[in-house]
Amino acid sequence: MKLETKLTLFNTLSKLVIVILFVLLLPSVIKIINKQFIDTKLRKQKDKLLNIIKNTNKDYVYTSYTPLREEYYTLDADSTTEMLDTIRNEKRKIEGDTIQYRILSYNFMKGQQKYLLEIGKSVDTIGETTPLLQNIAFYILIGMVLLTILADQVYTNYVLRPLNLIIKTKLIGRKFPNFGSYREVKTSTSDFQYLDISIHKMVETIEQTFQKEREFISNASHEIMTPISILQSKIENMFEQEDIADELKVRLLEMQKILNRLKSITKTLLLISQIENEQFIKEDKIPVTTMLNEVYEEISIRLQDKNINCEIEVPDSWVFVHVNKFLLFNLFFNLVNNAIKYNRESGDIKIAGTPENNTFIISVIDTGIGIDAVDMPYLFDRFKKFRQSLQQDSFGLGLPIVKSIAAFHQIEMEVTSEKGTGTTFKLIFPQRLIEIT
Amino acid sequence: MNVLIVEDEKALAQEVEIFLTNYSYKCEVCYNGKSASEKIAVNLYDFILIDLGLPDYEGLDLLREAKKTNIEAACIILTARAEVNDRITGLDLGADDYLAKPFSLLELHSRMQAITRRKFGLKHHLVELNDFSINLTDRTISYQNNIINTITKKEFDLIAYLILHKNRTLTRMQLSEHIWGSIVNNDYDSNYIDAHIKNIRKKLNVYGQPDWLETVRGLGYKIKINA
Numbered sequence: 078m079k080l081e082t083k084l085t086l087f088n089t090l091s092k093l094v095i096v097i098l099f100v101l102l103l104p105s106v107i108k109i110i111n112k113q114f115i116d117t118k119l120r121k122q123k124d125k126l127l128n129i130i131k132n133t134n135k136d137y138v139y140t141s142y143t144p145l146r147e148e149y150y151t152l153d154a155d156s157t158t159e160m161l162d163t164i165r166n167e168k169r170k171i172e173g174d175t176i177q178y179r180i181l182s183y184n185f186m187k188g189q190q191k192y193l194l195e196i197g198k199s200v201d202t203i204g205e206t207t208p209l210l211q212n213i214a215f216y217i218l219i220g221m222v223l224l225t226i227l228a229d230q231v232y233t234n235y236v237l238r239p240l241n242l243i244i245k246t247k248l249i250g251r252k253f254p255n256f257g258s259y260r261e262v263k264t265s266t267s268d269f270q271y272l273d274i275s276i277h278k279m280v281e282t283i284e285q286t287f288q289k290e291r292e293f294i295s296n297a298s299h300e301i302m303t304p305i306s307i308l309q310s311k312i313e314n315m316f317e318q319e320d321i322a323d324e325l326k327v328r329l330l331e332m333q334k335i336l337n338r339l340k341s342i343t344k345t346l347l348l349i350s351q352i353e354n355e356q357f358i359k360e361d362k363i364p365v366t367t368m369l370n371e372v373y374e375e376i377s378i379r380l381q382d383k384n385i386n387c388e389i390e391v392p393d394s395w396v397f398v399h400v401n402k403f404l405l406f407n408l409f410f411n412l413v414n415n416a417i418k419y420n421r422e423s424g425d426i427k428i429a430g431t432p433e434n435n436t437f438i439i440s441v442i443d444t445g446i447g448i449d450a451v452d453m454p455y456l457f458d459r460f461k462k463f464r465q466s467l468q469q470d471s472f473g474l475g476l477p478i479v480k481s482i483a484a485f486h487q488i489e490m491e492v493t494s495e496k497g498t499g500t501t502f503k504l505i506f507p508q509r510l511i512e513i514t
Numbered sequence: 515m516n517v518l519i520v521e522d523e524k525a526l527a528q529e530v531e532i533f534l535t536n537y538s539y540k541c542e543v544c545y546n547g548k549s550a551s552e553k554i555a556v557n558l559y560d561f562i563l564i565d566l567g568l569p570d571y572e573g574l575d576l577l578r579e580a581k582k583t584n585i586e587a588a589c590i591i592l593t594a595r596a597e598v599n600d601r602i603t604g605l606d607l608g609a610d611d612y613l614a615k616p617f618s619l620l621e622l623h624s625r626m627q628a629i630t631r632r633k634f635g636l637k638h639h640l641v642e643l644n645d646f647s648i649n650l651t652d653r654t655i656s657y658q659n660n661i662i663n664t665i666t667k668k669e670f671d672l673i674a675y676l677i678l679h680k681n682r683t684l685t686r687m688q689l690s691e692h693i694w695g696s697i698v699n700n701d702y703d704s705n706y707i708d709a710h711i712k713n714i715r716k717k718l719n720v721y722g723q724p725d726w727l728e729t730v731r732g733l734g735y736k737i738k739i740n741a
Contacts, residue, residue, distance in 0.1 A: 299594050300594075302594040302614075302615045302616055303523055303526070303594050303615060303616075305615075305616040306523075306526055306594070306615040306616035306617065307523060307525045307526045307529065309616050309617075309618065309619075310526060310529035310530065310533065310619050311525075311529055313529075313533065313618060313619045313620065313688070314529055314532050314533055314536075314619070316682075316683065316685065317533065317536055317682065323731075323732070323733070326683075326732075326733055327732045327733065330685050330686075330687065330732070330733055330734075333685060333687045333688075334687055337687050337691070340616055341698075344698060345698055348698050374666075374667070374668075375668075375694070375697065378668070378706045378709050378710055378713075379706060381709065381713075382706065382709050406697075407697060407698050410697055478698060
């Protein structure tokens with residue numbers, strides 16, 4: 078879930094909880110407030126009345142109530158011994174009606190006489206304002222909650238925009254390690270600034286390391302080429318000499334073989350570094366079947382040697398465009414070569430082309446020994462040799478070439494394999510690489 | 515034929531010289547660009563082999579000079595910098611061919627031969643081997659005037675390469691480098707040459723014995739031409 082969604086969700090939920098809690102508590106809160114309000118009022122009235130009583134010398138027995146009996150006052154002599162000073166809810170019978178009152182009872186002494194003062198307020202009157210108060214409070218609350226949710230939403234959006242930008246422009250869809258140049262994401266949030274710069278520093282470091290590796294491989298290969306060249310010439314010249322014994326010549330041939338191995342490795346590494354440095358142009362146009370037939374012709378001697386049947390089932394109308402012919406040829410050559418090498422005697426190879434969801438798929442399917450599931454992740458690693466391939470003459474650079482050529486053309490690759498049954502290399506060509514004529 | 519070898523790696527320059535002298539070329543060697551530039555200005559050559567990576571001279575400049583003063587000369591660029599752009603610039607400047615180091619001396623010779631054939635317009639470069647006759651220009655083999663059309667392109671390449679270096683044993687390595695050299699390949703197995711030769715013999719045997727195609731045990735093959 079995205080951070081923004083999470084925050085919004087939390088905001089809304091927490092406010093909802095507050096609203097529910099408030100709605101549940103509101104009646105009792107208002108009740109308490111009302112009670113307190115009434116109680117203070119009663120006490121104030123008591124003080125006022127006592128003041129009046131103190132300053133007059135009239136008969137102290139007194140009863141009064143408002144016409145609608147919302148309030149009443151009594152002042153009477155009292156013969157009990159306790160001294161009351163309470164406020165409580167009690168029923169009083171006034172002119173035949175029993176009414177619930179909130180009553181303040183207060184005993185005081187005036188001379189030798191003990192008096193009881195009672196002030197009552199009808200409970201019904203007290204409760205009258207409660208629903209109205211409740212409604213007002215509720216609406217204000219809802220309004221405020223909605224307002225804060227909106228404000229939160231707008232603010233989160235605003236504050237998280239740099240993060241979204243960082244994710245969108247620097248993490249999603251970026252082809253590692255090609256990040257291009259640094260473009261600052263404008264933000265006043267220091268955390269995001271830090272994140273932005275850190276990502277860039279990391280990428281830069283990785284990019285530099287990659288670049289250094291490529292440069293190293295390229296320089297090292299170039300440097301190695303000259304000594305190889307000298308050795309190769311020397312060996313070739315020795316073959317030309319008549320006076321060298323045959324037995325020595327056989328050993329020279331061994332040297333030539335080993336030198337050739339060194340040469341192939343260096344050449345391949347150089348090629349990979351050249352591809353990765355994008356030193357090839359992708360402007361060739363060639364029918365798919367033409368290229369595959371060229372590969373077939375080059376490789377037919379190997380097919381023949383192992384008695385393998387190779388079928389090409391690709392529509393004649395497919396034409397590669399915006400490709401590098403040399404590289405693509407090498408890609409297919411290496412794939413088919415592997416399909417032969419790891420095939421069984423008299424096996425089959427099928428090169429099939431099928432369109433699928435706006436892409437073109439060319440699969441190289443063999444009936445070979447298959448690839449162990451544990452080896453799968455390392456399949457395209459340089460110099461990685463697997464147990465089953467050890468008996469083959471190979472130095473583990475065939476698939477790395479395939480991988481870099483595919484990446485250079487933005488061709489996706491999928492490999493599926495079943496031990497003992499065979500392997501399928503699926504090349505997914507984007508639409509712009511194949512035209513239908 | 516006069517050849518100027520411009521190569522700063524002395525050991526390599528010497529090997530090229532030995533090899534080409536062996537094939538009856540007259541060689542001169544320069545180890546730096548300055549002396550090469552002087553030689554080019556004074557002498558006339560049939561071939562100028564230029565290493566692009568000279569320490570004191572821009573190889574492509576040397577090529578320009580050569581093209582100016584030695585119009586007739588065929589220039590072949592030798593370089594360890596297998597950069598694609600270099601190749602294109604080199605050929606644009608009028609280089610006749612381009613060989614990336616490390617190259618086989620045989621390959622160098624065969625490129626020089628091809629240039630010579632092109633230059634002198636040898637229409638019918640025919641080689642007679644018993645009753646077989648091989649036309650290197652049309653790339654055909656015929657037996658008593660009947661063209662044999664079962665020979666594939668690769669097989670003909672092999673025969674032509676062996677004829678070009680006649681009476682010499684070419685190793686399997688040298689042959690496979692010539693045939694598959696341009697392919698960047700994952701393995702270094704040269705045994706497929708045997709399969710090719712077997713096929714060639716089988717196809718030719720239908721017509722007559724190709725005794726001239728000899729196997730040199732443990733090493734490779736050779737085509738014997740008495741001339």
